[in-house]
Amino acid sequence: MICIVNFKNMMHYEKQLKWLQDIEREFLDFKLLVAPTLPEHNSYHNYEIIAQNISLVQRTVGEVSASVLNGLKIQYAFVGHLERRRLLNETTDLINERLINCLDNHIVPIICLGIHSGPDLVIRELKSILKNSDLSDQRVIIAYESLKSTQSNQPVYSYVEMEAVYLKLKQYMDELTNSSGLSSYHLVMGGHINEEGINVAEKIGYDGVLIGDRYQEVTSFQPLIKTLNRIKRERLLTHGS
Numbered sequence: 001m002i003c004i005v006n007f008k009n010m011m012h013y014e015k016q017l018k019w020l021q022d023i024e025r026e027f028l029d030f031k032l033l034v035a036p037t038l039p040e041h042n043s044y045h046n047y048e049i050i051a052q053n054i055s056l057v058q059r060t061v062g063e064v065s066a067s068v069l070n071g072l073k074i075q076y077a078f079v080g081h082l083e084r085r086r087l088l089n090e091t092t093d094l095i096n097e098r099l100i101n102c103l104d105n106h107i108v109p110i111i112c113l114g115i116h117s118g119p120d121l122v123i124r125e126l127k128s129i130l131k132n133s134d135l136s137d138q139r140v141i142i143a144y145e146s147l148k149s150t151q152s153n154q155p156v157y158s159y160v161e162m163e164a165v166y167l168k169l170k171q172y173m174d175e176l177t178n179s180s181g182l183s184s185y186h187l188v189m190g191g192h193i194n195e196e197g198i199n200v201a202e203k204i205g206y207d208g209v210l211i212g213d214r215y216q217e218v219t220s221f222q223p224l225i226k227t228l229n230r231i232k233r234e235r236l237l238t239h240g241s
């Protein structure tokens with residue numbers, strides 16, 4: 001499975017640096033992507049540094065451009081993280097511009113969905129973000145988050161809801177792959193993900209999980225590492241891959 005860890009701006013800088021150093025010493029049998037609040041060079045062995053955002057293609061300040069991300073060898077960027085949309089009123093037009101910036105610059109977008117809940121509204125949200133984008137030969141990650149779980153700081157999503165959204169997204173993305181020439185997509189699940197949440201995501205069929213900064217030390221993150229490593233071991237035993 002893919003595991004995406006996204007630090008938030010309330011996490012102290014020193015804690016972020018320590019986390020990045022400590023996780024380098026763990027055995028990780030899964031793909032880990034980590035987004036610190038300040039992007040740094042993507043040169044760790046155990047995991048990839050990714051970006052929390054990418055700029056518009058306009059003369060702006062305070063946002064990181066595709067050229068800086070390319071220079072830092074960063075290959076993934078969030079577009080439209082739900083907290084940016086909720087607190088900074090980021091519109092789907094802005095997110096679409098960020099998405100196109102990713103696609104034009106060899107950066108895999110992590111498209112965040114979940115401002116609306118319910119499968120049909122999630123697809124509508126996705127369509128308005130994707131509009132007019134040329135997806136041929138591109139890779140994308142779609143992160144569906146239970147926003148109410150993140151906001152209430154507890155896992156209040158239901159299995160049925162997460163599964164219904166997964167099935168609808170998968171159907172939509174399979175069709176889109178055929179019609180647009182998209183090279184590949186992955187679906188990840190977020191919203192107060194803990195060990196149990198990882199099990200739920202894997203059982204439904206999600207390719208990975210999105211986790212915030214609730215595990216501020218690598219020691220507290222270890223149960224999640226164990227769960228992700230165990231899933232890989234079990235898959236090897238069952239499918240041989």
Ligand SMILES: O=C(CO)COP(=O)(O)O
Pocket residue numbers: 006081145149150151190191192193210211212213214
């Ligand atoms: O927003 C998130 C990750 O970007 C999820 O945060 P939580 O894991 O705290 O719900």
